[in-house]
Amino acid sequence: MSPEPQNPPSINILGNFAGLIGVLGIFIYFIGWVYRWAYFGFFALELNTLNLPHESFLIVPIQIIFGNFWIFIRATIAITLTIAFIKLTFWIISPHPNIQNQPNRTQRLLEKIYNFPLLKILRSLAQLIPQSLRQEIIVVIWILASLFWLGRFQGLADAYRDAVNNTSTRPIVTLVTAKDKLPLGRNLDDVFINPSLKDSHIIGDMEQFKNIIGKETNDLTDPQKPIIWRLLIESNDWVYVFPSMPSDAQFNQRPPVLAINRGDGGVQLLIISPPNLR
Template structure:
């Protein structure tokens, strides 16, 4: 006759492989999205553009971390160094949490012995004795809290490292894209005269533009005056240009253009961003090229 234990086998309390894999995928997805969000926030912050106003596709935030972690040799070296430093950091942090937990447990045991030696008189002493009888250190919720603290320490350090990697890569890429090694495409943008106040005439490209009447302005005119007359890439076949217009972003019917200086290697001052609304009438033309 079969025993009751054989008829009702005990379920395995350990999570299955599928549950572990689902948990790992969830944590990996959250980490990738966090990295992509930090990278893009830092990158566009240097151009005074708020990331929440761009309405970028959510799936793109999961692709950006590949560039952050493995985009070039420097990024790979930085990622490997972060992984090497993360292992002893996590070990020391968890060891510190364990040491603190043991210290707290010993202090609590001393407190238990002190309460047991006192007579049960007074409101506070009776409350202490109830806590001693309850013995919260052996309660299941305390054990769960201890595991939760360990996992929180691990997640916190991972997020700190990812934040540092994304932040540093965002700053480096923003500085790269305003210099001679920019990965942004060179743009040639042609629009009718009455669409925007900036822009040189095709028949007289290097003459300072006469602004068409009908435009109004708010704020200071200094940024406008600094760009007026410098809309066309200067230089000749034998002379390298000192100003090249590049396409920073095209999103939601808006075109973001920036003037860059290909002669400056370590440029720290970021250029102004010219935002132009795309026309619905087909009277604009934009040509993109990899080089000037």
């Protein structure tokens, strides 16, 4: 029998490189999705309801890792800890760990940790999986956990930054519509007159609606608590706007978000008021 043809080394290298690019693409998309999920979740918006282009999830990781010096340092620390946890997990599930070269006190401590009952159960379960697959699963789990933490942390941090007026990067918004189309808003001819609510109906919390009446326009009278309306996002004929929070706002505070529908030439209003987290 003639020997089976061997693939040239260049083909194997290209195949491995293509596989690596595919895996990196999955990780990049994952951290981008987590970032978007955390960012818009801060404003109580479901990510699945927004029509975001898929390529945007691949660009976001640049901000998560290289946004500034401190973000890069945090990402570097996270990568270092991930590698350390991967090696620690390998040691925990190893049937014969090498601890003989350690000092006596350190060796006894490592033996106690290694023989901990819960770790024994984990080790027994791990032995049911082939070793090569077992190691790959551990690596993937720890990488995904690290990426999830980085994406969520940065998403919430950026959302809070944009929610606070002094640090917000969201544009100031002005929305003009016919007075019979929107129950909220000021009359252009006299901003001190409340809009007529005749023939308007409401479902839900009346206080949310009342809290916004009289604050529909930007007001810099009080420098400590200015009212500045900003655009969060436009998606699927919906415009999401919110009044930015003052500089002394706590991280667990959330601004109300107004979702205004412009479809079919009409205007519908939805007030989304995330609860203040405890």
